[in-house]
Amino acid sequence: xxxxxxxxxxxxAPVEVRERLAFDQNSIGAALSDLRACAGISxxxxxxxxxxxxxxxxxxxxxxxxxxxxxFLSESRKMQLERIAPHLYHYEDEKAIHxxxxxxxxxxxxxxxxxxxxxxxxxxxxxxxxxxSISGLLDVILTRAFGVAKRVRTETGIGENAxxxxxxxxxxxxxxxxxxENKKVLIVGAGKMSELAARHLHRSGAxxxxxxxxxxxxxxxxxxxxxxxxxxxxxxxxTLPEIDILIASSGAPHYILKKTEMRRVIDxxxxxxxxxxxxxVPRNIEPSVxxxxxxxxxxxxxxxxxxxxxxxxxxxRAEHAExxxxxxxxxxxxxxxxxxxxxxxxxxxxxxxxxxMAEIARMRGKLGPLxxxxxxxxxxxxxxxxxxxxxxxxxxxxxxxxxxxxIHIIEAIRKVFRLEN
Amino acid sequence: xxxxxxxxxxxxxxxxxLGLVHVLLTVLHRKREGLFRVAIGAFYTGVVLHxxxxxxxxxxxxxxPANDFYESASLCGLLIALLFLFVYWRYRxxxxxxxxxPLVFLLTLFGELGRPVASWSNPQLRDAWLLVHVVLxxxxxxxxxxxxxxxxxxxxxxxxxxxxxPGNISNRLPPLSALDTLMARALSIGFVLITxxxxxxxxxxxxxxxxxxxxxxxxxxxxxxWALYLVVVFFRITAGWRGRKAAIMVIALVGCSAVTWxxxxxxxxxxxx
Numbered sequence: 001x002x003x004x005x006x007x008x009x010x011x012x013a014p015v016e017v018r019e020r021l022a023f024d025q026n027s028i029g030a031a032l033s034d035l036r037a038c039a040g041i042s043x044x045x046x047x048x049x050x051x052x053x054x055x056x057x058x059x060x061x062x063x064x065x066x067x068x069x070x071x072f073l074s075e076s077r078k079m080q081l082e083r084i085a086p087h088l089y090h091y092e093d094e095k096a097i098h099x100x101x102x103x104x105x106x107x108x109x110x111x112x113x114x115x116x117x118x119x120x121x122x123x124x125x126x127x128x129x130x131x132x133s134i135s136g137l138l139d140v141i142l143t144r145a146f147g148v149a150k151r152v153r154t155e156t157g158i159g160e161n162a163x164x165x166x167x168x169x170x171x172x173x174x175x176x177x178x179x180x181e182n183k184k185v186l187i188v189g190a191g192k193m194s195e196l197a198a199r200h201l202h203r204s205g206a207x208x209x210x211x212x213x214x215x216x217x218x219x220x221x222x223x224x225x226x227x228x229x230x231x232x233x234x235x236x237x238x239t240l241p242e243i244d245i246l247i248a249s250s251g252a253p254h255y256i257l258k259k260t261e262m263r264r265v266i267d268x269x270x271x272x273x274x275x276x277x278x279x280x281v282p283r284n285i286e287p288s289v290x291x292x293x294x295x296x297x298x299x300x301x302x303x304x305x306x307x308x309x310x311x312x313x314x315x316x317r318a319e320h321a322e323x324x325x326x327x328x329x330x331x332x333x334x335x336x337x338x339x340x341x342x343x344x345x346x347x348x349x350x351x352x353x354x355x356x357m358a359e360i361a362r363m364r365g366k367l368g369p370l371x372x373x374x375x376x377x378x379x380x381x382x383x384x385x386x387x388x389x390x391x392x393x394x395x396x397x398x399x400x401x402x403x404x405x406x407i408h409i410i411e412a413i414r415k416v417f418r419l420e421n
Numbered sequence: 422x423x424x425x426x427x428x429x430x431x432x433x434x435x436x437x438x439l440g441l442v443h444v445l446l447t448v449l450h451r452k453r454e455g456l457f458r459v460a461i462g463a464f465y466t467g468v469v470l471h472x473x474x475x476x477x478x479x480x481x482x483x484x485x486p487a488n489d490f491y492e493s494a495s496l497c498g499l500l501i502a503l504l505f506l507f508v509y510w511r512y513r514x515x516x517x518x519x520x521x522x523p524l525v526f527l528l529t530l531f532g533e534l535g536r537p538v539a540s541w542s543n544p545q546l547r548d549a550w551l552l553v554h555v556v557l558x559x560x561x562x563x564x565x566x567x568x569x570x571x572x573x574x575x576x577x578x579x580x581x582x583x584x585x586x587p588g589n590i591s592n593r594l595p596p597l598s599a600l601d602t603l604m605a606r607a608l609s610i611g612f613v614l615i616t617x618x619x620x621x622x623x624x625x626x627x628x629x630x631x632x633x634x635x636x637x638x639x640x641x642x643x644x645x646x647w648a649l650y651l652v653v654v655f656f657r658i659t660a661g662w663r664g665r666k667a668a669i670m671v672i673a674l675v676g677c678s679a680v681t682w683x684x685x686x687x688x689x690x691x692x693x694x
Contacts, residue, residue, distance in 0.1 A: 175582060178596035270661025273597060290583065294664040302585045 001061060001137050001340070005096040006069045006088060007047075007054030010110050013087035021077050021084070023048040028124075031076055032133040038068040043138040045128040047103075049120045051110055056100070058137045061407055066090055094333050097141055101325045101332075104145040105152040106159070113158040113314050118149045140339075141332065148328045155324060156317040161310035165303045166197040168310070169277050170204050172303075173245055176275050176296060180206040186243040187211045188236060189250025190222040193279050197247050202226050206245065212236045214250070237261060241268035246276045248284035257285045262292055279303070337401035344410055345394055347419045352386040393417070426481070427536045429474035430495060434529040436467035437502075440522030445616065447519060448609045448654055457515070460522070468506065471499045471529065490635050491535025498528030516659035523616060523651055530620065531635070534627040550625050557618035562678060564611030569675040571604040572668035579665055601663055608671060612654045619647050639684035646677040 008018060023031055028046050035044040035055065040063030045056045055073065059065035070088065074081040091099045102108045106117050125142050128134045134142070153159055162168040170180075177183055183206045187194045190213040198209060209228035213219035216230070223230050231239050237257075240246070250256060257276075262285075266274065276297040278285045283299055290297040298306075360382060364370075370378070393413050400406035413419075443460035475496060478486045487493045505521040508514050578594050594600075626634040634640055653670045656662040662670070 172582070174596060175578075176597045178598045271663045271666075272661065273601075273664065293666060296582050298585065305585070 001042075001336075002059045002063065002065060003056075003093050003096045003137060003141065004059065004065050004069065005054055005056050005091045005099055006066065006073065007052060008084075008087045008089070009052035009054075009108065012089055017084070017087050018050070018053060020079055021048075021053040021073070022050075023053065025127075028127050029131045032128055032131050034076065035069070035072055036133055038065070038072055039063070041065055041068065043128075043135060044133045045124055045138060045142070047121055047124040049117070052103075052108075054103075056096070056138060066092075094329065097332055098325065098329045100141060100145045101148045101328055102322075104149040105321055105325060106149070107152075107318055107321055107325065111163055112318050113163070115159050118146070122146065137336070140336070144328070144332055148325060151328070152321045152324050156320045158314055158317040158321055161313055163307055163310050163314060165279070165300070165307055166193065166200050168303045168306045169197050169247075169279075169298070170200040172277075172296070172298060172306070173201065173206075173275050174204070176273055177244065180204045180245075182206075182208070183244040184208040184210065184242055185245045185247065186231065186236065186239065187222065187228075188246065188248045188256065188284065189213060189252075189280060190218045191249040191279075194247045194249040195222060195225070197277065197279070198222075198226060201245065210239065210243065237265075240265045244272075244274060246274070248276065248278045249280045250284055251280070252284060253282060255284060255286045257289065259286050259288045259292065262286075262289045262295060266292055266295055277303070337398075341397045341401045341410065344397055344414060344419065348390060348393060348413070348417055351417055351419060352390055356382045356386050426474045426477040427533055429470045429477065430529060430533045433467040433470040433474060434526065434533055436463040436470065437522070437526040437529055439463040440467075440518065441526045441616070444519050444522045445613045448612055448658065450609070457518070461509075461518075464502070464522070464525075465506070467529075468499070468502050471495075471502065475499060489535065491532050491632070494528045495532025495535075498525045498532060501525055501528070519658050520651060520655040524648075527619070527647075531623065534623065534635075535632060547625075547629070550621065554618050554621040554625055557614050557621060561611050561614035561618055562682065564607045564614060565671075565675055565678055568604050568607040568611060568671050571600050571607060572671040575600040575604060575668045576665065579668075597664075601667075604667065604671065605657065605663070608654065608657065612650055615647060615650060619644070639681075642677075642684050643681040646674070646681045649674055649677055 008021060010018070013021070023046055025048075028048065031046055032044050035041060035046070035057065040059045041057050042060060043058040047054045047056070055069055057065050057069055070081060070085070073079075073088075074084060077084075099108070104118055104121050106113050106115065109117050121142075125134065125146075129139070162171045173180055173183075180201060183201075185198060185201050185206050185208065187198050187209065190211060202209060207226075209223070209226040210231050211219045211223040211228050212231040212233050213222070214233050219230050219233075222228070240257075246257075248256070271294050273294040273296065276285055276289065276295065278297065278299045281300060285297060285299075287297070287299070289295055360378065393416075397410060397413060400409040440460045440463065443456050446456065475486055478492070482488075485496075487496055501521060502525045505517055505525070508517055574594055575597065578597055578600060582597065626640075653662075653667070653674055656670075657667055
């Protein structure tokens, strides 16, 4: 059995190439069947995301699947092979397993440790499985890949800390409030950044979203996205005491929230904590607001610093993750080798056992009636003999399994002992 | 103290106790509007009887009724009660009741302890009463200890979030709000337990040794600790003191309680007859 991965990712191919190679979700089923129709290919799976397109196939021994997969890709994507080839990578057998494990563990992602890739890989697996394109080796490898991803995640905690500014804001909010359920969010200034942060907060349970903006239309547009309420720009200060999380990103050239005002707000809300996110430049909120008890003010630089630290931390954890992957690959390869030679070992043992039984049956007539002790001795003698004969070939099989050229030795042993296929 | 005067005072104390019950339930987040109306009604009646009690005392002794601790306590309780009623009438400031009701009740209770009731009818009752006091106090301390731990964690966590030291921000400590809630719950439960323990303890001491116990400085320390506790709870409920300020207050309170506890370990002499 051979295992091959052919593909492109964000490092090897520019988006112009990736977008042309991408498969849309609905056409993957048909593509998988076409791919399996290629000579010698037994299983197939296609993973197509915005950052990568990868084809995983297994082929029978002695078949070189690489050329047919390249041809398939070129034909189905209607791109000349010469144009794709410089961007393509091919991984075989052990290297391919290593690659799949790294992809699943999100070590090959653009943002290392991001969680989406595992979900995408699982979807790709589910489609191929439903299509009947996964049945043997590929199933074993992918199932293990999901296990490896989980192990990496729990043992290294690689995905724990936010690595984007808007998500860092959500994590900080969680550090303060715990659950964001029933928390009220006010967005001042309806920019792209604040929209993103609001989206994350909304998804994390903060369903009460208020929007205020100088131009009413834009406020309306943003409020529409989250079923939010609109607050008049001139009066946003008076709604502040009800607000738990404030995202400020207005284009105002001066502070729109000063320390004295904030002090009144926090008194009015009986010191319930407040989280202020100032992503505007120039800043919207007077920095000394952070000195007030129970108020937590983070500006864009603060968030950026959190993100940078998290990225650094992820790099460290990624190194640990790589070691886990290496270890898992080694274990997997060992298992596959054992799987490869197991049928040969079993049939060798069966063959020898049959010969032994036949010989005993043949000799019984000549020996006449035997005492139980004699029966036992005969049994032990013949059994010892076949075990000693089998020992050499079996240890040789174990040694040769998975080695280049090992397949010839296995063939030779099968021939020598007349093992049926 | 005069006989009739003390009877009126006792009835007043019973009426004030409704106010105390209202406050304890409020502290435990079980606010009931109806109960407040009953409590304030009882409070009015209590004040009237309290006035009657003190007037009688003045009529009999012909002096300002502040001759000893007990008379002063009663008078002080009445003055606080009148002040509260004035503020309540003028500004409708209900929140002040959280502070006033327990204080007035306790002062009135002390006032009427100046005339101890008869001694124990049997020793088992005496021991059981004392046991109740000790168990309540210990449970109260446990709750207070929990509050202190939560407060310290809160201070650490708050500092991390305020200083924005990256890398420190996300760690294994629970979120701020969880710590704050834990702090508030434990503080409330502790307050209720310790208030009941103080009432049980002072009643016991009064029956046991008459009037001499109140001058013991160790007792004074414990009463002051309770008063501090009352102040913390009051600010927490009315002014919404939470977070850093509350945490620091709680830690101070635990310090006082530790002193009280240490002082009380030397109080065994009181227990032996």
